Each structure stands twice: as structure tokens, then as C-alpha cells.
Amino acid sequence: MDNLETNKFAGALFGTLLFVVAMNVIASGLFAPKKPAVPGYDLPAPAEGAEAASSAPAAPAEPLPVLLAKADSAKGQTAAKKCASCHSFEKGGPNKVGPDLYGVVGRPVASHEGFNYSAALKAKGGNWTYEDLDAFITSPKKAVPGTAMAFAGIGQAQERADLLAYLRTLSDNPEPLPAAQ
Numbered sequence: 707m708d709n710l711e712t713n714k715f716a717g718a719l720f721g722t723l724l725f726v727v728a729m730n731v732i733a734s735g736l737f738a739p740k741k742p743a744v745p746g747y748d749l750p751a752p753a754e755g756a757e758a759a760s761s762a763p764a765a766p767a768e769p770l771p772v773l774l775a776k777a778d779s780a781k782g783q784t785a786a787k788k789c790a791s792c793h794s795f796e797k798g799g800p801n802k803v804g805p806d807l808y809g810v811v812g813r814p815v816a817s818h819e820g821f822n823y824s825a826a827l828k829a830k831g832g833n834w835t836y837e838d839l840d841a842f843i844t845s846p847k848k849a850v851p852g853t854a855m856a857f858a859g860i861g862q863a864q865e866r867a868d869l870l871a872y873l874r875t876l877s878d879n880p881e882p883l884p885a886a887q
């Protein structure tokens with residue numbers, strides 16, 4: 707075979723191979739998959755408002771007066787067992803870890819005789835309204851920061867309303883229920 711022809715052929719072949727290899731190197735550089743630091747899908751971050759809504763209590767839809775209107779004081783008496791380790795409920799009952807709760811609805815805050823209230827609760831002032839009691843029982847520490855009442859709170863709105871309906875009965879002269887608008 708003609709030597710020059712062989713060289714041309716070999717040159718073309720070699721050139722082509724070189725081209726393929728070069729393309730491969732360039733392409734893998736261009737299209738290299740980016741490995742994520744953590745395997746898995748990137749989930750879209752939830753909007754701040756959406757998160758706030760989902761962390762809110764399950765069903766805040768009904769206002770307190772409506773819940774109180776259909777509250778069951780017998781159920782509330784059962785719920786009050788959660789309080790009984792620290793509170794008595796009888797008229798003239800003893801102060802325990804917390805003050806006696808007979809007649810607490812409508813009573814001036816931090817006013818039970820013989821009980822040494824925290825500075826935080828003394829500073830609150832006013833009378834215990836249904837709204838105030840509801841907020842306090844939802845989360846004592848949030849409603850009155852610094853309170854000495856070491857109780858996590860009751861998350862269920864209807865359970866709180868039942869409990870308030872029961873507390874209401876512990877009175878010689880029960881506070882009228884708030885009117886539903």
C-alpha cells in the first residue's frame with residue numbers, strides 16, 4: 707500500500723478519536739450533574755403565613771361565648787381533675803400549691819386570702835373574666851409570664867369552656883355568661 711495513503715488514513719482516524727475524546731471531556735465538564743449535599747428533593751419552603759396557620763390551635767373557629775353556651779359543666783368537673791393536685795374547689799377550701807378556686811370567676815385576680823401569689827400575677831390586676839381565665843388556662847406562662855402556676859395548659863377550646871362552665875357553678879352568685887354576638 708502506498709505509504710502516504712496509509713499515513714493519511716491513520717491521521718484521519720487518530721484525529722477523529724482525539725476529537726471524540728476531547729468532546730467527551732468537554733461535555734462531561736459542562737453537563738456534570740450537581741450532587742446535592744443532602745440526597746433527596748428540594749421541597750419548596752412553606753410561606754411564613756402558612757406555617758403560622760398550621761401551628762395555630764386545631765379549631766379556633768368558634769368564639770368563647772359560643773363554646774360556653776354549649777359547654778357541659780359535668781365534663782368540666784372531670785377536666786378539673788387536672789387542677790385538683792394543686793387547687794381545691796370547695797367554698798372555704800384550703801389553699802394548696804395554688805389558691806382555692808371556689809368563686810374564682812369574676813373574683814379580683816390574685817385576691818384569695820392567705821395565698822402568697824407571684825409578683826407577676828399580682829401585677830395583672832382586674833377581675834377574672836371568662837376571656838382572661840380562658841387565656842390563662844390555655845397557657846398560664848404565655849398569659850401571665852412569670853406566674854408560679856406550673857401547668858402546661860389545656861389545648862382544646864371546648865374542654866376549657868366545659869371547665870369554665872364548671873368553675874362558674876362554684877359560686878353563690880354565678881357570673882352571667884358572656885353574650886354571643
Ligand code: HEC
Pocket residue numbers: 785786788789790791792793803804805807810814815816817818822823824825826827834839842843852853854855856857860869
Ligand atoms: C402544678 C400546680 C397547679 C396546677 C396543676 C394548676 N394550677 Fe392553677 N395555680 C397554681 C399556682 C401556684 C397558682 C398561683 C399562681 C401565681 O401566683 O402566679 C395558680 C393560680 C391559678 C388561678 C388564679 C387564681 C387567683 O386567685 O387569681 C387560676 C384561675 C387557676 N390557677 C386555675 C387553674 C385551673 C383551672 C387548673 C386546671 C386546669 C389549674 N389552675 C392547674 C398551681 C396550679
